[in-house]
Amino acid sequence: MPDLLPPxxxxxxxxxxxxxxxxxxxxxxLMAFLVTTACGLxxxxxxxxxxALVGDAISHSVLPGLAVAFLISGKLTLPAMLAxxxxxxxxxxFLIEFLHTRSRIKADAAxxxxxxxxFALGVVLINVFASKVHxxxxxxxxxxxxxxxxxxxxxxMPVPVLVMGGVALIVVVLIVLFYKELxxxxxDALLAGSQGFAPGKMHLALMASLSIVIVxxxxxxxxxxxxxxxxxxxxxxxLLSTRLPICLVLSVLHAAVSAIGGLHLSLILGxxxxxxxxxxxxxxxxxxxxxxxxxxxxxxxxSDIHAVVS
Amino acid sequence: xxxxxxxxxxxxxxLLTNAAHAARIGDLTETSIxxxxxxxxxxxxxxLRLALLGxxxxxxxxxxxxxxVVVRRMSxxxxxxxxxxxxxxxLGFLWNHTKDPLAILIGATLVGCLSMLTVSAITRTTRxxxxxxxxxxxxxxxxxxxxxxxxxxxxxxxNKSGIDKxxxxxxxxxxxxxxxxxxxxxxxxxxxxxFGYRGLLTLSFHRAFGESLGLPMGFLHHAMMLxxxxxxxxxxxxxxxxxxxxxxxxxxxxxxxxxDRLHRVLILSAIIGIATAVFxxxxxxxxxxxxxxxxxxxxxxxxxTMTFLFSPKQxxxxxxxxxxxxxxxxxxENTLKAMYHLAERYGFREEGITLLELAxxxxxxxxxxxxxxxxxxxxxxxTLTEDGSMLHFTPEGWRKASAxxxxxxxxxxxxxxxxxxxxxxxxxxxxxxxxxxxxxxxxQLERRLxxxxxDPHGKAIPGARDIHAAIAKPNLGKPTGY
Numbered sequence: 001m002p003d004l005l006p007p008x009x010x011x012x013x014x015x016x017x018x019x020x021x022x023x024x025x026x027x028x029x030l031m032a033f034l035v036t037t038a039c040g041l042x043x044x045x046x047x048x049x050x051x052a053l054v055g056d057a058i059s060h061s062v063l064p065g066l067a068v069a070f071l072i073s074g075k076l077t078l079p080a081m082l083a084x085x086x087x088x089x090x091x092x093x094f095l096i097e098f099l100h101t102r103s104r105i106k107a108d109a110a111x112x113x114x115x116x117x118x119f120a121l122g123v124v125l126i127n128v129f130a131s132k133v134h135x136x137x138x139x140x141x142x143x144x145x146x147x148x149x150x151x152x153x154x155x156x157m158p159v160p161v162l163v164m165g166g167v168a169l170i171v172v173v174l175i176v177l178f179y180k181e182l183x184x185x186x187x188d189a190l191l192a193g194s195q196g197f198a199p200g201k202m203h204l205a206l207m208a209s210l211s212i213v214i215v216x217x218x219x220x221x222x223x224x225x226x227x228x229x230x231x232x233x234x235x236x237x238x239l240l241s242t243r244l245p246i247c248l249v250l251s252v253l254h255a256a257v258s259a260i261g262g263l264h265l266s267l268i269l270g271x272x273x274x275x276x277x278x279x280x281x282x283x284x285x286x287x288x289x290x291x292x293x294x295x296x297x298x299x300x301x302x303s304d305i306h307a308v309v310s
Numbered sequence: 311x312x313x314x315x316x317x318x319x320x321x322x323x324x325l326l327t328n329a330a331h332a333a334r335i336g337d338l339t340e341t342s343i344x345x346x347x348x349x350x351x352x353x354x355x356x357x358l359r360l361a362l363l364g365x366x367x368x369x370x371x372x373x374x375x376x377x378x379v380v381v382r383r384m385s386x387x388x389x390x391x392x393x394x395x396x397x398x399x400x401l402g403f404l405w406n407h408t409k410d411p412l413a414i415l416i417g418a419t420l421v422g423c424l425s426m427l428t429v430s431a432i433t434r435t436t437r438x439x440x441x442x443x444x445x446x447x448x449x450x451x452x453x454x455x456x457x458x459x460x461x462x463x464x465x466x467x468x469n470k471s472g473i474d475k476x477x478x479x480x481x482x483x484x485x486x487x488x489x490x491x492x493x494x495x496x497x498x499x500x501x502x503x504x505f506g507y508r509g510l511l512t513l514s515f516h517r518a519f520g521e522s523l524g525l526p527m528g529f530l531h532h533a534m535m536l537x538x539x540x541x542x543x544x545x546x547x548x549x550x551x552x553x554x555x556x557x558x559x560x561x562x563x564x565x566x567x568x569x570d571r572l573h574r575v576l577i578l579s580a581i582i583g584i585a586t587a588v589f590x591x592x593x594x595x596x597x598x599x600x601x602x603x604x605x606x607x608x609x610x611x612x613x614x615t616m617t618f619l620f621s622p623k624q625x626x627x628x629x630x631x632x633x634x635x636x637x638x639x640x641x642x643e644n645t646l647k648a649m650y651h652l653a654e655r656y657g658f659r660e661e662g663i664t665l666l667e668l669a670x671x672x673x674x675x676x677x678x679x680x681x682x683x684x685x686x687x688x689x690x691x692x693t694l695t696e697d698g699s700m701l702h703f704t705p706e707g708w709r710k711a712s713a714x715x716x717x718x719x720x721x722x723x724x725x726x727x728x729x730x731x732x733x734x735x736x737x738x739x740x741x742x743x744x745x746x747x748x749x750x751x752x753x754q755l756e757r758r759l760x761x762x763x764x765d766p767h768g769k770a771i772p773g774a775r776d777i778h779a780a781i782a783k784p785n786l787g788k789p790t791g792y
Contacts, residue, residue, distance in 0.1 A: 004465065016641070047439075052445040053445055102626050103618060112385040116556030116560065116607050119552065119553065120556070120605075120607035124608060218573060226451060228446070228449030231449065271457035271461050274453075276457060282454075289436065
């Protein structure tokens with residue numbers, strides 16, 4: 001199996017991406033960082049609200065939204081994409097809610113039925129109108145960061161990076177503006193309701209921003225890897241800290257490290273970069289898991305010593 | 311590409327109005343629909359026969375196991391498993407650089423078990439909840455799989471391996487070995503479910519109880535997880551990694567809407583699973599090179615939607631319709647009751663009840679009363695005089711009106727005499743229950759109350775004889791009963 005890995009060359013793997021190939025790899029790394037940041041920040045709240053699998057559902061069902069938007073508008077435009085994704089996200093949330101309140105179907109089965117059906121619809125639409133929609137099925141599953149090299153430039157940077165940067169900025173601004181509301185509705189929806197914070201509206205707003213983040217990330221990382229981007233940073237951060245602001249900062253850090261790590265990993269292994277970023281993020285999660293485990297061990301040992309001493 | 315257009319167009323038409331111009335796609339290169347359909351139904355194509363057999367086995371296997379998955383609220387476990395086995399598939403392929411189904415099965419099953427262990431390790435040792443752990447394992451294992459596949463595709467042997475067919479599924483890509491493997495795993499499932507049924511039933515609904523009986527709950531659980539990963543891995547070839555979990559969820563969820571007993575759910579979901587799989591294969595066959603998985607899932611969700619809307623007991627529309635008819639019946643009975651009260655006030659003269667009086671009693675505009683009387687006439691419960699001003703009971707209408715009034719008054723009496731309610735507290739309660747009391751309950755009430763003749767407010771209770779008497783003078787005041 002020697003040809004499974006490309007021949008290792010330290011210059012090609014570690015030096016070239018930051019010197020001669022910077023124009024290509026720089027944008028790809030920046031894009032990976034922006035995607036992981038935006039997803040990770042939203043994902044923190046998803047994990048707190050125990051809605052990680054709703055993120056899973058929406059990331060799948062954005063696909064038919066995109067396909068329909070393509071069919072209506074005929075080409076790939078930003079407003080059409082956003083509208084399609086928003087529509088799909090809200091329809092998914094509504095359908096899940098509808099199925100499990102209006103019948104004896106449990107919430108987990110409702111999630112499964114909804115996103116599988118919508119995703120299947122999306123794949124069929126794309127396959128049937130393949131010539132019309134230049135969004136191929138492979139891209140949905142792998143995501144292709146290297147497409148960035150082909151993208152048009154505007155304001156001195158590739159357009160997808162510009163869009164993703166905008167989305168990430170919006171997410172940050174929204175979190176700063178509505179920090180208190182998000183915090184209270186995530187931890188105690190009943191208290192939030194009694195204080196007049198409208199948890200229902202915050203839920204919808206979160207779903208809407210989730211759909212937008214997912215659609216912006218879609219082309220670069222695909223429908224399934226985006227789930228990792230949503231959950232990994234938040235999960236890693238929450239293993240290390242119990243304070244939400246620290247968690248948010250840590251997830252941005254996680255995003256940065258996994259984007260850079262993913263770049264080098266993909267060059268070493270010769271595999272798609274989006275997947276490599278997730279693998280790097282998983283490794284970071286493993287490290288955080290080990291740290292939190294050791295901290296727990298240390299704490300029990302210390303308390304044992306205290307018990308013995310006293 | 312001709313047929314799929316016609317299949318999917320109606321769906322699109324529902325979604326968007328100006329899809330027609332978008333739908334004008336590539337020129338026709340494939341054979342016509344009818345020819346393809348004929349080929350499908352005559353089973354003349356040996357590879358088609360194989361694919362079809364595979365679909366039947368797949369539907370059976372997933373349907374049976376899915377029943378337990380849905381009942382135990384583990385739907386998303388199937389989803390996690392199906393994404394997480396991807397690196398196992400790639401490793402199985404790397405074993406000897408061919409698509410050897412057995413190697414892939416072993417690799418994928420090992421990785422599947424590893425993923426489930428990781429989920430339970432994360433939930434046990436950290437603060438993360440199960441959903442986050444599942445999402446995390448699902449996507450990170452999947453990413454590792456994608457990395458491996460990306461590396462495999464650079465290999466000279468990997469490029470034409472067809473390993474990418476695992477992502478969306480292609481039933482036609484199955485060969486004899488795949489089918490044998492599927493038959494073996496489906497057989498195992500069938501045996502397991504048949505012989506372990508009682509244990510599995512206990513496991514599904516009350517695990518702790520099963521443990522207290524000394525049943526091998528842990529063994530059954532792990533054996534089931536193993537069979538589920540077998541099912542997922544063997545089905546992946548035909549349905550694809552992403553959608554295979556749908557085959558574990560949609561048929562049993564549909565079956566759950568149709569019946570209450572677990573064994574019926576299992577049988578039904580196996581049947582629905584088979585039908586779904588065959589339909590999916592059929593549509594994808596018509597479109598030649600289309601992936602099978604999405605069509606199977608769409609067929610399944612169509613069946614699910616129909617069941618969700620129209621299932622006799624659980625259907626959403628059926629229930630709405632039932633509520634609506636119930637509401638209409640109650641309104642009708644209230645009108646009859648008002649007519650009875652009027653007739654009673656006038657000492658049951660033989661004359662009819664004027665619409666105007668009825669409107670006053672029910673405190674409703676005359677227009678609405680006219681609609682109500684039309685409804686009564688349609689139901690043959692009353693007749694209207696020629697000039698349209700007076701209502702008369704028909705025998706059936708009289709019977710219903712007296713029955714309602716009797717229910718109401720008996721209940722009031724029961725509440726005051728036996729339950730010791732105050733006489734001024736009982737009316738509202740009786741207003742509700744008069745519409746639902748059954749014949750047996752009424753007889754029992756009469757016996758308990760010793761065949762009463764007047765209610766707490768001193769009004770006569772119509773007895774059985776009055777109810778069955780003609781509209782003529784009721785025999786009120788004299789002892790009646792059954």
